Amino acid sequence: MIQHPGILALLLASFLVSLLLVGAGWQGLRILHGWDLKSGSEGQLDLERRTYLVSTLVPFALVIHFLSLFLFIFTADNLHTQFVGAMCAAGSLAVNPFGYPALLANIAVCLVAGMWLILHRADTQGYDYPLIRPKYTLLLGLVPLVLLETWLQTRYLTGLKADVMTSCCGSLFGHGRQGFAAELAGLPPRTMQPAFWATFMLLGLAGLVFLRSRKGARLFALLSLGFLLMAVASLISFFCLYIYALPSHHCPFCLLQREYGFVGYPLYGSLLGGGITGLGVGALAPFRTRKSLVVTLPGLQAKLAWTTLALAALFTLVVGIWMAMSPLRL
Amino acid sequence: MIELVQVVKTFQAGLATPFTAVDGVSLSIPEAQITVLKGPSGSGKTTLLTLIGCMARPTSGRIHLHRLPGNVLPQLQAGDSVEITSLPERFLTAIRRRTFGFIFQQFNLIRGISVLENVMLPAYPTGEDHRSVEARAVQRLESLGLGRHLRASVERLSGGEAQRVAIARALINDPTVLIADEPTAHLDSRLSEDFMALMGQFKAAGKTLLITSHDPIVHGSPLADRVVELRDGQIVAEP
Numbered sequence: 388m389i390q391h392p393g394i395l396a397l398l399l400a401s402f403l404v405s406l407l408l409v410g411a412g413w414q415g416l417r418i419l420h421g422w423d424l425k426s427g428s429e430g431q432l433d434l435e436r437r438t439y440l441v442s443t444l445v446p447f448a449l450v451i452h453f454l455s456l457f458l459f460i461f462t463a464d465n466l467h468t469q470f471v472g473a474m475c476a477a478g479s480l481a482v483n484p485f486g487y488p489a490l491l492a493n494i495a496v497c498l499v500a501g502m503w504l505i506l507h508r509a510d511t512q513g514y515d516y517p518l519i520r521p522k523y524t525l526l527l528g529l530v531p532l533v534l535l536e537t538w539l540q541t542r543y544l545t546g547l548k549a550d551v552m553t554s555c556c557g558s559l560f561g562h563g564r565q566g567f568a569a570e571l572a573g574l575p576p577r578t579m580q581p582a583f584w585a586t587f588m589l590l591g592l593a594g595l596v597f598l599r600s601r602k603g604a605r606l607f608a609l610l611s612l613g614f615l616l617m618a619v620a621s622l623i624s625f626f627c628l629y630i631y632a633l634p635s636h637h638c639p640f641c642l643l644q645r646e647y648g649f650v651g652y653p654l655y656g657s658l659l660g661g662g663i664t665g666l667g668v669g670a671l672a673p674f675r676t677r678k679s680l681v682v683t684l685p686g687l688q689a690k691l692a693w694t695t696l697a698l699a700a701l702f703t704l705v706v707g708i709w710m711a712m713s714p715l716r717l
Numbered sequence: 718m719i720e721l722v723q724v725v726k727t728f729q730a731g732l733a734t735p736f737t738a739v740d741g742v743s744l745s746i747p748e749a750q751i752t753v754l755k756g757p758s759g760s761g762k763t764t765l766l767t768l769i770g771c772m773a774r775p776t777s778g779r780i781h782l783h784r785l786p787g788n789v790l791p792q793l794q795a796g797d798s799v800e801i802t803s804l805p806e807r808f809l810t811a812i813r814r815r816t817f818g819f820i821f822q823q824f825n826l827i828r829g830i831s832v833l834e835n836v837m838l839p840a841y842p843t844g845e846d847h848r849s850v851e852a853r854a855v856q857r858l859e860s861l862g863l864g865r866h867l868r869a870s871v872e873r874l875s876g877g878e879a880q881r882v883a884i885a886r887a888l889i890n891d892p893t894v895l896i897a898d899e900p901t902a903h904l905d906s907r908l909s910e911d912f913m914a915l916m917g918q919f920k921a922a923g924k925t926l927l928i929t930s931h932d933p934i935v936h937g938s939p940l941a942d943r944v945v946e947l948r949d950g951q952i953v954a955e956p
Contacts, residue, residue, distance in 0.1 A: 424803060427722060427779035435803050436774075514792055514799065514808045682791045 389469060393462030394544045400455040401537040407448040411441045412530035415523040422519060438516065442507065445526065449500040452533070456493045456659075457652065459540070463490075464643045469549045476640040477556035485543035492536035494659070499529050501663030502670055509671055509687055513679035521674075556638030560623065568623075572637035576625035576717050583621040587703055590614045590665075594696045597668070601685055604672035611665020611695050618658050618702060626706045629713040650709065654702055661698030664691040718925055719746040719769060719894070724778030726764050726950075738764040739775070740950035747942070748784065748893075751916055751926040755936040756947035762929035763898055765947070768802075769927065770896050771813040775802055782816065786893055789815045814843065818887030820897040824879050826871040826886075832858065833867045836886045843890065850889070857885040861915075877908040884915065894925045901932045909934040916940060 414437050423431055463476035463486070473479050480486030503525050510518035560572040593607045623637050630647055631638075642651030668691045675684050726739040739761045746752050746769075754762045767773040769780060780801050787795030790811055801812060826835050836854040858867060861881040866874065871882060880900065887895055897916075901909035909932060916926050917940040930936055936944045946953050 427724075427775075427777055427802065429725070429777040432775065432777055432802065439805075511805060511807070514790060514804055516803070516805075679792050 389466065389547050389549060391462065391466065393458060393465060394547070397455055397459055397462060398541060398544060400451050400458070401540050404448045404452050404455070405533055405537045407444050408526075408530050408533045411445045411448070412527055414441050415526045419520065419523050419527070424516060435516075438519070441523075441526075442511070446504060446507065449504060452493075452500055453497055456497055457656070459490065459493055460640075460643060460651075460655075464640065466547070469547075471550060471552045472555050473553050474555045474557070474641070475638060475644060477559050477638050478553045479547075480543075480640075481559060482548075482551050482553045483543060483546045485539050485546060489536065489539040489543045492532070492539050496529070496532050496536050497659060498663060498666070499525070499532060501659075502666060503529055505663070505667035505670060505691065509674065509680065509684060512683040512687065513677065515679050517677045517679050518674060556640060557636065560637040560639070561635070571620055571623040574620060574624040576628070579621050579624040583617055586610070586614050586617040587699060590699055591696060594692050597692055598689055601688075604688060605669045607692060607695075608666050608669020608672075611662060611668070611699075614665070614699055615658055615662035618699075622654065622706070625717065626710070628717065629710040629715055630706075632713050632715045634715065634717070650705065654705060657698040657702045657705075661695045661702070664698070665695040667691045668695065718748040718783050719927075720781040720783065721745075721765075721769070722779045722781070724765070724768060724780060725776045726761075726768060726773070727776040730776055738950050739768065741778070742947075742950070742952055744945065744952065746925065746927060748925050749920060749923045750942035751920050751928065751938075751940055752943045752945065753936045753938075753941045754927070754929045754945050754947055755931055756953075757931065759949075760947040761950035762947055764950075766896055766898055766927065766929055770817045770819060771801055771804075771809045778802065782812070786815070814839070814890055816892055816894055818890065818892035818895045820880070820883050820887050820895065820900050822899040822902050824883040824903075826874075826879055826882055828872055829870070831868050832863065832871055832874070832882050835871055835882055836889055838889075839886060840889050854885065854889055857888050858882070861885055876903050877911070880904065880908070880912065881915075892924075894927065895919060897926070897928045899930055899932075900928060901930060901935055906934060913938045913940055 418434050418437060418441075421430055421434055460476060463479040467473040467475050467479045470478055470482055473482070480490060503522065506518050506522045506525060510516065510522050559566070560568050590607075590610045590613075593603055593610050597603050597607045619639070623639050627637050627639065627642065628634055630642060630650065640651070641647065642654065643649060668688050671684055671688055671691075674680055675688075721742055721744045724739055724742045725737065727735050727737045729735045742761075742765060754765060756762055764773070768775050781798055782801055783798045785793055785795065785797050785799060790799075790808060793799060799812070801809065804812065827838070833851070833854055836858060837850050840850040840854075855864075855867060858864060861884060863878060863881055863885065866878065866882075871879065874882065880903075895916075901912055904912060913935060916928070920926055920940065928935055928941075935941065
């Protein structure tokens, strides 16, 4: 294992988050098993107080996790000088078989955690714990995911050894190579460019329809997910080429480096944030008719929809500016 | 309007020295009436008031508020019912602010600020326009005969005046329920009778009044519609 402040912070954060989530999950299990709001028993009142404990612990843990995702990427990028052949985080993550799975698990936890925070926010708007069961069911699903992520990340970080030979991003995200990353890099810009703009327009249209009529929440959520995936594919397929001003460099990790103004952080941050808020609009849709949420939920959904649109626009604006300023023309 | 179902409050629950201050109280407190809780010190009167007034939560049992006024929570309409012991704190705060007015035994006026400012204080968190709050506070104080003391510091008031300031403060958010804890403990007989006469006026205006007292002027008053006797946290006598 390499002694690096980022690694130590990540290990500490992931163990702390796991510990808090396991504790909260145990409380969640008790709440799901014993909850009966009609009862005035001592046990029920005790469970109601425990919901406040969970409400304090889990958001704290999840915020740490969100921050640790970006620290994970930053650390992977920062460590690339330790490995032979690595030029950026792409090479660092390929040093052992746990790097990329740890990154994907980290992202998955962020998406589910974001959904949980949105459900939690909606639940606290109702006076009678309206989303207590879906919220704690999701929490119980989140706990094993967090444990898996902690295990993968620990295996990855503790398995790092200096001077290991690894692949550079050019070979991982290069044309004519094998694997999913190379296939993404090989997607034709001529097809991907109109597909990206069409997805962006569709998302904007669905958002405006939802904001005007409060209809189509699920479609908007689906399009948000679609935009997230399309944006990542487009980034690898052609946006990167404009940003690097190189016709064959598709690496999505070099964007995180100083040479490119750390542009990857706002791009990935806006995509992840927009994906979460967009999915949140759909996740809340089934609960709009609950009496204690009828007044507040439409407002919360509208805020989430506006945030999704703003973050999608931010992503598009940033890549658009880089495209316009790039000397490369495809 | 207020319904208590098997309410228990145990302090130090789960520790070596638990103390049950309220023990399985079930009670209905009707609207626009004066209900007096009487009993010796330590009988659980004040604890029961704090539970009803959303200032503490019971160990078990439920408390329902029926036929709420319209402006309590945006999610509730006028006439709805709500169970308060399960409410998250933010809703409890809104209900406490809009539904209950408190008159404390020690009056709890804030020294160093004027009578008018004391009365206006509970309205500040509501975000209501300052001028309309001030106009209402002045009107409340004048109706209680305190018009000439508006700018006076509360330290300069007599006991009876201080209590009337406390009453004006309890009324500033126009609550439907007035809760008074041993209100005549620091008053002489004449002021105690004046206090009950004032309570009679509020009752006539449709307020629900809940008073704890072991003062015969209060629980023996013909204005009291109902006297509930508590002993060791339990109801021992109820008409």
